[in-house]
Amino acid sequence: MNSLQDRLLAAHARGDRKALVDLYTEAADITDHLDTACFYMTHAYIFALELGDPAADALYHRLKAHGRV
Amino acid sequence: MAQHIAMNTLDAVRRPIETANGLPNAHYVDPAVFEVEKHAVLFANWSGLAVTADVPENGDAKPIEFLGIPLLLIRDQKGQVRVFQNICRHRGMILVSEPKKIEGAIRCPYHSWCYSTEGRLVSTPHVGGAGHNTHDAIDKSLLGLIEVRSHIWFETVFINVDGNAAPFEEIHAELIARWADFDQPMHHGGVDSTFMLPVKTNWKLAVENYCESYHLPWVHPGLNSYSRLEDHYNIDEKGKYSGQGTLVYRQLTGENGAVFPDFAGLDDKWTTGGEYITVYPNVLLGVQRDHTFVIVLEPVAQTQTREHIHLFYASPETETTLRTKNAAQWKDVFTEDVFVVEGMQKGRNAPAFDGGRFSPAMDGPTHCFHDWVAGKVADHIAAQ
Numbered sequence: 001m002n003s004l005q006d007r008l009l010a011a012h013a014r015g016d017r018k019a020l021v022d023l024y025t026e027a028a029d030i031t032d033h034l035d036t037a038c039f040y041m042t043h044a045y046i047f048a049l050e051l052g053d054p055a056a057d058a059l060y061h062r063l064k065a066h067g068r069v
Numbered sequence: 070m071a072q073h074i075a076m077n078t079l080d081a082v083r084r085p086i087e088t089a090n091g092l093p094n095a096h097y098v099d100p101a102v103f104e105v106e107k108h109a110v111l112f113a114n115w116s117g118l119a120v121t122a123d124v125p126e127n128g129d130a131k132p133i134e135f136l137g138i139p140l141l142l143i144r145d146q147k148g149q150v151r152v153f154q155n156i157c158r159h160r161g162m163i164l165v166s167e168p169k170k171i172e173g174a175i176r177c178p179y180h181s182w183c184y185s186t187e188g189r190l191v192s193t194p195h196v197g198g199a200g201h202n203t204h205d206a207i208d209k210s211l212l213g214l215i216e217v218r219s220h221i222w223f224e225t226v227f228i229n230v231d232g233n234a235a236p237f238e239e240i241h242a243e244l245i246a247r248w249a250d251f252d253q254p255m256h257h258g259g260v261d262s263t264f265m266l267p268v269k270t271n272w273k274l275a276v277e278n279y280c281e282s283y284h285l286p287w288v289h290p291g292l293n294s295y296s297r298l299e300d301h302y303n304i305d306e307k308g309k310y311s312g313q314g315t316l317v318y319r320q321l322t323g324e325n326g327a328v329f330p331d332f333a334g335l336d337d338k339w340t341t342g343g344e345y346i347t348v349y350p351n352v353l354l355g356v357q358r359d360h361t362f363v364i365v366l367e368p369v370a371q372t373q374t375r376e377h378i379h380l381f382y383a384s385p386e387t388e389t390t391l392r393t394k395n396a397a398q399w400k401d402v403f404t405e406d407v408f409v410v411e412g413m414q415k416g417r418n419a420p421a422f423d424g425g426r427f428s429p430a431m432d433g434p435t436h437c438f439h440d441w442v443a444g445k446v447a448d449h450i451a452a453q
Contacts (some may be wrong), residue, residue, distance in 0.1 A: 038200030046181050046194050052173025069192070069202045 004030075010065045020047045021055055028062075045069075074102060074446060082424065082443035086436045091424035094445065097271040097417040103371035107136050107448030110350050110442055112230035115237050117352035117365040118219075119226045120141065120379045122148050122257035128186060130175070131168040135228070136368060140217060141165050141175075142226065145186035150221055152228050153214040157182050157369035158190065164214075175214075188214035224255050224381060225352055225363050244310050248344075250335050251356050255381040257362075258392050262380035264400055268407055270414040272351055272368035273442065275376060278410050279345065279353045279364075280434035282313040289405050303433045304346055308441060311434035312346030318357050321398065323391040330385040349441055356380065360381060362399065372414055376432075378403060 005014060011019035024044035028037040041063055048056035063069040074095065081090040095102045114136075123131050124144040131142045132155050141155035141164060155164050157177040164175055164184070174183040174191055183192040197204040218229040220237035222245070225238055238245065245252070257263070257306040268275065278284065281302035285292055297317075305311040318341055320328045332339075335358055343357040353364035360382050367375040380396055416422060427436045 009085060035200045039195075042194045042200055042202055046176065046192060047184060049174040049183050049192055050172070050176040056173070063202065 017047045017051050018053065020044070021051065021053055025055070025059070034066065038063060038066055042068070074105060074450065076447065076450070078424070079443040079447045083440050086429045086433060087426050089426065089427060089436055089439070089440050091436075092273070093424045094417045094420070094422055096442075097414060098371060099188065102273075103368075106442070106451065107447060108231070109367075111136060111368060112414065113445065113449065114124075114234055115220060115227040115229050115348075115351055116350055117225055117242065117348070117363075118152065118228045119365065119377075120257065120363055121221060121224045121226060122263075122379065123226075124150060125257075128171045129168070130165050130171050130186075130271055132165045133165070135230075138230065139163055140228075141214075143171065143175075143186055144449070147187075149187075150219070150226060151186075151188065152217040152219040152226065153188055154217060158212040158214070159193075159198060172176075176348070181318075184214050186399045188216055223251075223348075223354055223361070224379075225348075225354075225365065227348075227352070228333065231379060241310070243306060243347065244348065248356060250339065250363060251332060253332060253334075254383075254425065255332075255361055256383070256385040256387075258380045258382055258387065258396070261389070261393050262396050264378050264396065266376040266378070266400075266403060266407065268374045268376060268410055269372060270374055270410040271371055271417075272366045272374040273438070274410040274413045275366050275374055275406075276347050276349075276351065276353065276438055277435045278406055278413075280311050280313065280438055281432055282315075283431035284409065284427065288409055289402055290401060297439050303431075304344065305433040305437040307437055308444070310346055310349060311342060312439035313434060314342065314344040317341055318343035320357075320359055321391065321395050323388060323394065327391055329382055329387055329395075330384045331358045347438065349438065360395065374410075 004023065008023045011023055021044050024040045028040035028044060031037050041059055043058060045059035045063060048059055060069055078093045082092055102117045115353040118135055119133060119142050124142055127144050127146050127148055129144050133140045133142050133438050139155040141153045144150050157164055159180055159182050162177055164177055170185050174185060190212045192202060193207055194202050196202060196207050206433050218232050220227045222237060282298060282429050286298050300315055300317040304314055322328055339358045345355045347353050351366040355362045360380055365377040365380045367377060369375060
């Protein structure tokens with residue numbers, strides 16, 4: 001997880017939003033805690049929305065499945 | 070604020086040109102009067118903000134401040150040019166701080182509320198708590214970006230800030246009809262066809278100077294060498310618009326006699342004709358057979374204006390050398406006017422100046438503008 005956190009911080013530092021979509025999705029996928037997963041998924045979704053990344057659709061539906069959008 | 074403006078001075082402006090005075094000094098130097106005119110003239114009417122070429126592609130967004138209001142000029146994903154107040158509906162944060170391409174959504178840099186380029190609020194992350202992106206109290210359908218009423222004409226973006234003006238096409242119907250020949254595609258010449266002149270003057274003096282041909286032989290002797298004073302005519306449609314026309318427009322020629330292509334299907338009068346008209350309040354337009362121009366006057370303060378000049382052509386492809394030469398020629402002409410508008414501005418600090426008098430023969434277009442401004446200010450005061 002530290003490694004993922006390092007990669008997240010590095011992606012933030014260089015403003016790499018595509019990487020942020022992927023890394024926050026990864027963070028959501030590896031936690032067993034629903035609220036934590038939805039927190040990370042939200043970040044992935046927002047950066048995907050900003051980018052116009054097609055991943056936004058899937059992330060939206062995952063959040064919707066949990067009543068989070 | 071209205072106490073700063075004596076109604077009798079407005080009445081004096083609105084008299085017939087033979088006996089009228091111009092707008093008094095306060096309309097050029099007094100910040101309180103500038104504030105009144107901001108509302109009465111610039112917010113209450115269709116003011117020029119930009120040109121469509123400022124956001125040439127879908128998703129292009131450009132923050133623009135207009136008289137202190139943070140605005141966002143954007144071409145949405147369907148190609149429609151829109152103007153929004155450049156703020157998030159959450160905490161009023163500035164959304165876009167520099168020109169950029171919006172690839173998907175406009176994301177507020179503060180709490181990441183996201184808006185579509187059409188202004189719809191599409192996401193409110195964590196608004197219901199961490200990982201909860203909705204809340205019953207936050208109805209996204211009511212919290213879209215605040216759109217400013219806008220209208221595109223002559224590739225120019227006009228805005229009516231207070232939202233109460235009659236439709237643009239109604240107010241400017243006669244001018245639109247007058248220049249119907251030019252209701253056809255106009256292509257911005259690109260980066261070499263735009264420039265900005267910062268001028269230490271009230272924006273109205275730039276209009277006043279532009280409207281009349283009286284000064285041409287004195288201020289633009291080079292222009293007058295082929296386009297003489299007697300070849301010009303006044304355009305003064307009271308309460309509507311004013312400017313000047315020439316009967317001897319001569320095309321710019323490059324090496325080997327190259328010229329710009331003409332706009333299609335023009336009436337014969339444009340073969341040697343050109344017209345230069347102010348769309349009240351702050352947009353100066355020029356039309357000729359082979360190119361047009363737009364000058365958006367940005368009123369910065371009562372003594373400070375930025376002139377944004379853009380040249381347009383009938384074809385998207387024009388010769389670079391000729392286009393550059395044309396831009397340089399116009400820049401020379403407009404720069405020649407700077408000492409005049411700055412000199413008149415300085416002159417407005419002379420306490421005994423009474424707004425000046427007009428030549429009934431030569432200053433009709435300028436008086437027409439004064440009369441329009443005075444009428445708008447008088448209406449504004451009467452409504453308070």
